[in-house]
Amino acid sequence: MFYIPVAFTFSVLISAIYGNPIHKRVDQIIDLSTQPWENACGEAGGGDLCNSLSVSGFGFLLAAADPCAQQNASDSMIDLAKKLNHHREMIRLTQIFAQQPRNSNTGQAVPYCQIPPRNHELNGLYQCQFESVNFQNFEGNLKPGSPGTIPYGLTAPVNPPGSCYANPSGPIPDGVQLVTITQNPGVDNVSGSSTNGNDTLSATTSYAAAPTANPASNHSPGNPNDGDDGSATAFISSAKGASFTSWTSLRSTLVRGAHH
Ligand SMILES: *[C@@H]1O[C@H](CO)[C@@H](O)[C@H](O)[C@H]1NC(C)=O
Ligand SMILES: *[C@@H]1O[C@H](CO)[C@@H](O)[C@H](O)[C@H]1NC(C)=O
Ligand SMILES: *[C@@H]1O[C@H](CO)[C@@H](O)[C@H](O)[C@H]1NC(C)=O
Secondary structure, three states: OOOHHHHHHHHHHHHHHHHHOOOEEEOOHHHOHHHHHEEEHHOOOOOEEEEEEHHHHHHHHOEEEOOOOHHHHHHHHHHHHHHHHOOHHHHHHHHHHHHOOOOOOOOOOOOOOOOOOOOOOOOOOOOOOOOOEEEEEOOOOOOOOOOOOOOOOOOOOOOOOOOOOOOOOOEOOOOOHHHHHHHHHHHHHOOOOOOOOOOOOOOOOOOOOOOOOOOOOOOOOOOOOOOOOOOOHHHHHHHOOOOOOOOOHHHHHHHHHHOO
């Protein structure tokens, strides 16, 4: 027998009444965000810290993470790079990770951190946003221009909405990793800051071409109907609910939990 699913009719009804409030969860395969950094870190001799900082870093891309958690994780990644002889590749990859869009469970734009980073290499950087989020309505129902919707250090909303220094032309396609579409963190364009100190890369550095492979080819982004809300809370509870023999098993468990 043919029937129209209840959820579908309900959405259409709500849509007819309120315009277009159907919120689409926007997410990504979070562990891909720090994988190149983790590889560079391993080559630089960072040992077990590479995986642990990588795991804690990508966990903060999940929805409901504190707006500054991604920046703080990036600071820890820069700290390690500095201990490893100011490893330029790790610094560059951290600068890109710091700008990776975060998940949104509500389909709304994700608020920006309102405190400065500890490391000058991250000065002025803020996350891009995924292209399908609602830029007129940030999480918490904040309108553009209200506190939290303008990155620390700026005085006006990001223009174009959803852009960042690594991708100044606009937001990032849903689910895509910034590090697969650019190798240039764009720090030369950060104005009025010392982001581009002499231990970071300069405008004249040539960058390897970004890989063209679809980053999600071997994965499928989370299914909004599969019961996993892709949130930081779910990530943390999946970590608490299991026992681990090593960071690697913790990582694979968390990654599975975050994917499914
Ligand atoms: C981030 O780090 C700052 C100190 O640099 C601290 O005050 C703040 O509570 C941290 N926030 C999170 C979410 O870790
Ligand atoms: C920085 O700005 C210049 C000039 O506006 C632009 O050509 C360049 O592409 C920007 N850098 C990045 C990484 O987009
Ligand atoms: C720049 O390079 C000089 C000499 O190599 C070094 O002493 C200084 O600390 C560097 N500055 C920054 C901001 O890293």
